[in-house]
Amino acid sequence: MIHPARVFREVIKHLFRKPATCAYPFEKAKIMPDFRGRIDFDSSKCIGCQMCVRACPSKAIEIPLSKVQPPAPAQIEGQPPVPAKKKFDCIMKLDHCVYCAQCVEVCPKKALIMTQDFELAHVDRKELRRHYT
């Protein structure tokens, strides 16, 4: 059966409905709780195993040694000296990252954390190279 202009009823109904879009920059966009956003780094947990660097499909992570290293703990008498715990930084290239969160999965110490941060666009390219200490 053919109904010409069948869509009109639906169109008129939609005149009285709320818009389906949201006024994004003025209104916060809703994202789902487990959204894969920017990867954060916790330096105190990192052991520098470089597992994330090897797993990353887009070569977006570097784990260099920190410039300022924490001092070695004071030696207790009668015991061999304890070497200082090495501290690592993380350089995350946000323009390379594909946000797959594979690094978060392979990290044995949970030093990399997935956040729900998605507003990462920048005018300055240097801002995309995040240096976490």
Place this chain on the structure above:
Amino acid sequence: MSKITIPLGPQHPALKEPENFMLVLEGEQITGATVNLGYNHRGMEKAAEERTYMQDLYLIERVCGICSHSHTTCYITNVEELAKAETPKRALAIRTLFGELERVHSHLLWLGVAGYEMGFETLFMYTWRDREQVLDCLEMLSGNRVHYSINTLGGVRRDITAEQKAGVLKRIKYLEERTKYYISLATEETTLLARTQNVGKLPYDVAIERGAVGPTARASGIARDVRKDDPYLIYGELDFKLITHNTCDVFGRLVVRALELMESYKMIEQILNNLPEGPIAVKVPWRIPAGEAVNHYEAPRGEDIHYLKANNTDKPERLKVRAPTLANLQSVAYMMEGGWLADVPLVIAAIDPCMSCTDRAVVWNPKKGKKEIYGWEELRKMGIEHYKRRGVDFTKL
């Protein structure tokens, strides 16, 4: 009337991705058409050889933005077959669920694009608004709207909770109602019928001859669907119909896709209500034993084929992707012939083309009539010569 040849593309407002169609016109009517590929070659197969199997997973996902899950699932089935890993049943069910959700979002996208191409933008706006519902489902389950990254070697990365299941079922119910409305719209609205009926004809025997796949073939009456012919994942246990239509035109393709949507909703409900218990992944070694594997998968656009050759290292030796659009492009040339120039965008859109997925390096020398394979050195030499002719010298690089 004199004949004139006009190029459609590589850059053309009707094409979403660069591809060239040379159309021979007699007035407004097309008497011949050739398809020229190769504007989108991204070298992904070569790039896959330089990455580990795990990294390839995220690369292969990016072969296509719409059927990202199809490509990874096809690839991962090959890897698991070579590694002889036994993927848990629950992981297979979740993969099937994603495959169907992806089909829903791809078909809704196509419905919108088709509406847009035939000048029915109301349909485009409505379907794309409703498509947000299924994208929300995917984002909720996997963490991203388009590149779900749900597959991992030996299983899936995320489990489905009861809360998520309820959320998906709620949205699917809404979509089911909307799709019923679109089906009635597609079969009753005069503007839509006038624009799609008897446009882009592809008869049954031509479709077989030209190797059409997916909804394009099914709209020509060919009952061909990998999900039925060679059930993979858990499709063998699901109850669904194979949709075919015999009008052999754009209208048929529209009906096939709309009815397939209903089948997909049915399957999603079946999977979610009978989700098997158990682990979601098994461990797969990083090194994959030497061997070769070929697998096919029914992507939303048709049959997707992956070939994988492993050589006992953590990187594949060769990966070959045959995207469904490549199989359907042959039919496009036929469909355009005899039609009107104004219908060309719709006819091209009717196969749901995905040009970027399709482009691969194939060298065919018509003078010698044989296939040639160029090595790295030869390609480099050719590139340098090509630029030398244009006045740029790259010899020192």
